[in-house]
Amino acid sequence: MQSVLLKVTDVGELLNLAPATIYRLMVQDEDFPHPVRIGRSTRFRRDEIMAWIEDRPRGLNEEHQIYGAVQRRVELNRQRKAATAARIAAGVPAKDRRAQEHPPEVGAP
Structure with missing residues (x-):
């Protein structure tokens, strides 16, 4: 055939x-x-x-899961940029903004 x-x-x-x-x-x-x-x-x-x-598997496959992770990362970056813009607008000095954006990890010297 x-x-x-x-x-x-x-x-x-x-x-x-x-x-x-x-x-x-x-x-x-x-x-x-x-x-x-x-x-x-x-x-x-x-x-x-x-x-x-x-x-093909039914439901969410690996590509959809990766896409979801990328979307979450994009949203997190958007939120961080918005928070930084708010701190700049509030007049927070750059060195203080960096400390707020990147707090030291627990147990770090």
Whole structure:
């Protein structure tokens, strides 16, 4: 039985991803199906893409967890910058701001 061949844009529509993300998956995800090259064209076997989808874990995967950690770090940095701006507006001297922003660790000399 012959498999239907899909263009990168078709795979992107099927997965709701941009073509650039499909190309990135080709490089970074060793489980992502390898394309078929026809001349200068790149095509994917539909049955391999569907099997890859079925093998994906349901719910939060590692990429979502990493994304969440990055989002938390961005929010923490935003909060720190806002606190620093408030201290500057309140006229707190720079040396005191540094001490407030980076308190010494417990047990440090």
